[in-house]
Amino acid sequence: MLGPTPGSASNAKARRLVEMTAAYRPLDGAPDEFIGADGRPRGHWLEFFDKMAGLGGDDIARRFEAIERNIREQGVSYRAYGETVDRTWPLSHMPLLISEQDWAVIEAGVTQRAEAFEGLLADLYGKGELVSEGFLPAAAVTGSADFLHPMVGVKPRGGRYLSLYAADLGRGPDGQWWVLNDRTQAPSGLGYALENRLNLSRAFQTIYRDMNVPRLAPFFQAFRAGLAGLASRSEPRICLHTPGPFSETYYEQAYLARYLGFVLVEGADLVARDGLAHVRTIAGMKRADVIWRRIDADFADPLELKGGSQLGVPGLVETIRQGNVAVANALGAGVAETPALLGFMTSIAGHLLGEKLILPTIATWWCGQEAEREYVLDRLEDMAIAPAFGASTSRTLLGRSVVAGELTKVQRDKLANAIRERGADFVGQEVVRLSTTPVWVENRLEPRPFVLRVYAAVGPDGKFQVMPGGFCRISDRVDSRALAMGQGVQTSDVWIAGSRPVEPTTLLPRGDTVSIRRIMGNLPSRAADNLFWLGRYIERAEATLRLIRCLTRRAIENEDMFQEGAATTQRLRKLLADWGAVPAKLKVPLTPQGFLNAAMFNVDEYGSAVSLARASQRTASVIRERLSSDTWRIVVDLGQKLEDGRVPLDEPEILELTDGALQALASISGLAQENMNRVAGWRFLEIGRRLERGVNTCRFIRAFGMEQARAADFDVLLDLVDSQITYRSRYIAGVAPYPVRDMALLDPYNPRSVAFQTEKLAEHIGTLPVLKLDGMLEAPNRIAIEVNADLATKVAACITAEFVISVERRLMGLADAVAARYFLQGAHAAQAEKQVGLA
Template sequence: MNLPSGQPVEPDGLSATTVSAELLDALNAYIGPARPGHFDELRTHKGELRGPWKTFFASIGLSGFESLPECAQTIDRVIRLNGVTYNVYAESQDYARPWSLNPLPMLIDPGEWREISTGLAQRARLLNLILNDVYTSRSLLKASYLPSALVLGNPGYLHALQGVTPVSGTFLHVVAFDLARGPDGRWWVVGQRTQAPSGLGYALENRLIVSRLFTQAYRDMKIQHIGASYRRLLDALEAQTTSIANGQAPKFALLSSGSYSETYFEHAYLARYLGIPLVEGADLTVRNSQVYLRTIHGLERIHGLLRRLDDDFCDPLELRADSALGVPGLLQAVRAGQVVVANALGTGFLESPSIQGFLPSISEHLLGEPLKIPSLHTWWCGEGAAWEDVSPHLGTQVIKPTFSTRQSTNFEPVIASLLNQEQLSTWRARIEQQPAIYTTQTYLPFSQVPTWRSNSIEPRTAMLRFYAVVGPDGSWQVMPGGMTRVAAVDPHVVSMRSGGSTLDTWIMTDEEVDTYSMLPTSGGLPKRYNEHELVSSRSAENLFWLGRYTERAETMLRCARESLVLLSINQRDSHPPLHDAMSELAVQQGLINSDTPGIQTDPAAFGRNLMQRLWQPGVGGLYDTVDTLERIMRSVRDRLPPEHVEIPGRIKALLKSAQNETSASSQRHSQYLIDAIEQLDLVEVPLAALVGFQLDRMTRDLGWRLLTAGRLIERLIHLSKVVDAFFRHAAVYSPRGFDSLLVLFDSTITFRSRYQRQQDILALLDLIAMDPTNPRSIVSVISDLRTQLQVLPDRDAIMTQLPDLQWQDDAITSLIAQICGAGQTGYAISDEIGKRLFAHVSDQHFAS
């Protein structure tokens, strides 16, 4: 029951690095000691800095140490701007917590890394062999190297795939290993993730942020880069799918559980970095045992799926029938050998902690060698002898669920040494009632790493996650870096769900640094322009409606502000036709209820209802429009710049603040209106930034074309309604109405620069309807829309409905009729695009 002893060996040369006395004094003043019984990653038992940390602090110097507070602030700012989140839905129905990253890295020296990487590569190879055996010959079960009840009774074992070998025989493509260092300095494997390992995207983001904070140290210490491991994963997928691609270039996708996944940020981030589409189950369909992606060009064959979706949810036909996340028929495609799924379905049973107890003997049997890195001593209580052996020592154990994927048998691990005698007896009784669902592991006090907290360096309990990646030849390599997770407060619990943080993990090398990166370089990588790029129908639909709702938010804001301006002026100077036109537009825009009195009838009631629908959620007004924007962006964040995604949240915060500001002045009607107008001016700034990002920060691919088409269609519909209302109510023939129409077309400056203060209806119509240089004119909108539509599939059928405005002999009535008809055409084109290009695989609740 005792852990082996031993001390890690520091590599030669690292301890020779000197740190200035001034910096040492500063470090000693700011560094707290590790807890007794925990290995101190920063200092030796003599209180001296360990070799890697000497090198790090000598490289950053006193000035770098003193800048750590600024580094922490920089990280927070970058994470906020990039929208890096970890969604914790256990705490709230919809709570996206900013990702937590500490500025100090975790350092591993070359000698230790050789031992770690060799040991983990061995384990990954062993796990793949176990899977191959269990799903084919079952010799390990027959020879009792693995208990049949433990494997066949595990929900993670898929009986439907018994006898099925994946393409090329590779079950695992990426394996995540959780390592911890014990008090004696030895590394131990605490757990392994084989189903859909998470963290690769977060590890990459951590590296990009922290390496730029300490660029000199990053170079001086020869920190190995991690980009080649991501390329290796793609190369392996390509090699394994070549045989089923029939001479074509294999196509891949990243299968996500959707925007409500706790790690959805990294799904989108990883898909973008790997250059493959991010898809959900509803985007895929199985035809003739082959997997296809629903795209705007029709069905496109997918040969490889990098999945971030647990087994149970992958196929509602054969697994969980209530799953709306999976792909019906996916198991049949796997059985037919027509798709490579990474990792293979049915690998989840290896994540059970009980498996760890059987790996040493299996390694000797299958590999002919012992495990290079030991697992924690493990007892599966379902074996009578094992439970009899460990029961007297239960107080030294951690009690874990054997089958954590089964909700009825899952629970949070329990550290028995923290229990009193009564609690310990209760747990012993539970185990004796159902021993098979419990596993115990010897408690290991994890090592503590230095973390920057406020104005000091505090040791925190840490667990490291490394990733073994298979190559095209089937060999395994461990990514030279990873993610170190640190405890929040409780030294016994290392969990992101419990408020933990992360460190970038730096691997020092005494060999050549591999500088390969999949990021664009300043040298200018050749760009690929592919008119048949894989844009899923769901992504295309969301982008189209993103354009429409962005424009809708702009027009609602402009219409609301003009309505407030009309309410704020002296009602003795009112113009009933203008009030009627603006009231009608407010109803059409969802700014007031249809049964609310108009401005002319009851301006106070109109204003109250307008305010309510501007600020409050759940009433279908401006706040809800922005909320829909945010939901759409969350679904397609892999296609959007990071800064783009955070803007709706900022707008919603401003709208909530505006509600409070205007409520404070509600007793004074005139001030109330002025405050509301000023608040709308504040909201307009981020909304304008959102439009700017769409115009200037997105690649001009088919997704962007659909987004732009959606915005132009919404603009065409709205502007035609404005023209119709102002001319039908004769509002445009008054000076105030004339100015209001220019405001709603955002063309006031252009008109005044040309015609000064003239009130010429023909000049007005020429500018807002027929001027091709005015981006808000009807003909300009139609022209721009035609440009975007002509690159879409089925463009001929879609574009036949686009009108060409004809204005002859200054016939105002005819032109107004054509403009109204163009607005109706906007609805028809929108419907035609939806019918021809979008899958309508789920109810999106978009409103035309």
């Protein structure tokens, strides 16, 4: 066999490079990022593909698979507008590459534009000189629902209207970068940009390093420090105000809160009272210094803004007026996104900055002016027509942008008449063909249009700092007009190809700048509520799976062939029906196999295994910022295993699936015990688990351990409370009523007994904050101590069904007492003046 000849490796690499790039052809009439106007590849792209070719085809495929696998395992997701089910994040395998020369122009242009909009907002909500001096028509401002009259004359804390600005960019046919949209309301995508970077840089670590791509950490560090600088305290509490788990971008909001160390809050978590903003926590009201909002400004305060809002905080506007809380971006900043203003930005920037815009806006004409209206009507077929004040506030026949030339004559005539009647409601825009970028499609490179979102944030020095990279959206359509980019189906990381090595950076501050803490007592009530229910759902799922497993084993072993076995099997089926795993009344009796499949996979029943797994994942998704990545991955895997199994399975297959699901639940419990800090969040997760386990065990005892029970029933009870091994090691004589009842109900050394749960409940609840320091026991403490004492003093020979029912009901009452004391209860939530520890 001949060995490799000198240079054969480099020859193979050269062949792979040719195979990878030779067939690539830009779209006709559209600029391309890889192939320049001269028809030759750009140097930084050629360098990237050369390094890719050095990996080899199989290695590239493995790395692509690793990207997709990591996204699935991490649960990176989003929701399309109007949907209730999360979609897996669509990350392209290829980054968008930008040269240092291009980036220098983009960075300067975005910084300049951010300053121009800062000046615009300061004027609109301040002196109003742009309108009074004729630079801007008043109707172009007041026609927008995002211009908030209650904020006129209110100077934001710190003096800045914009803490975060974003611009959507595209490269036009002339090779120049153009601004398609400005984002000043609540720019999204930062968290996804960070996720994209982590995934692609991990997959192509050597290439990423060799191309000297600047790190993102310094930008986030500056942004965090800039927000902290808006507060009056040296260690402020910064909150990220989310619309909630039904937001399309909830994943990134939770991700950013965890990454930046902010408190993730919803409107109900915040209280504005006595001129201050507070977060409702289990320890009382805690001062909120800075609120980074991800809700639209008009939803922020139902008292002074949109009255029907359930996302906002009553009284927040007055708190802002008094200067006691900083809100980023300032309420009312969204008016700068109004399409009607785009046509005036050149003159506004010249007036405010004395400079020409480095990054021009896509040509826009507001039809509220006669000359501009006639210009648009004369060239209607060549125009894109959009609502002047945004699709969400459109009072026109348009809910979105349309290319007039693509309409029928009847539609176009109708549009022209509407423009003549109410021109102020419309803008005309030039139809721009955007640049394309290479995308990996079915093992080859193809060009696809893209839009690049670039961010600028105010740092601790009060100046805008641009994130070195951005958030790239890539269309799946080859139509490269800007208007075709409304719903990009892929995203990508953005790499700036540098010429010098990049110093590694992190979010870590100097060690002597942060006070050491060992506990966090500021757990928001909403987070405590969800942790509590996550614990309950996990325990409920485990109990249901143990019932299914026990029933499955009996079916495999034909235990119901005998009268005693048949009675035990019937009790198992009845308990599953009582718990909502299967319908209580069936029109047609189910076979044993059909019954087991229903209990596992019936999504219409709230107590089925798959429904409880879904409930666990849904609850965990609301508090993702408080769960480790390992915990979240297991929760997702559990749901996926049960979702994938939704086909009729035979008994051995069900048994195997049940065992795997129980192992996953055991892993979650193990991670909680070994990895979670022993702070309030962990305690509420534990309280939920212990309460649910105690209630379920009481029900197991009543069904299989009381007077009517036979040997087979006691044996099932030991299985259900996972105590067979312990019992057999203690008692040689076999199952007997009193020892079994003692082990399941009274044994404080058995982690599965009810007594063990009540002992832990009393311990956890005893460490939680109290409302009043008057020495009196609050309801949760009182109930936990009482039921624990009753179990500690009871003997097995005196256990009756009535006593077990009493314990079960008191545990359910304890759950209600915990909820009433620590969780949000609407108008009945604990008031600030009654709580201690106000800070």
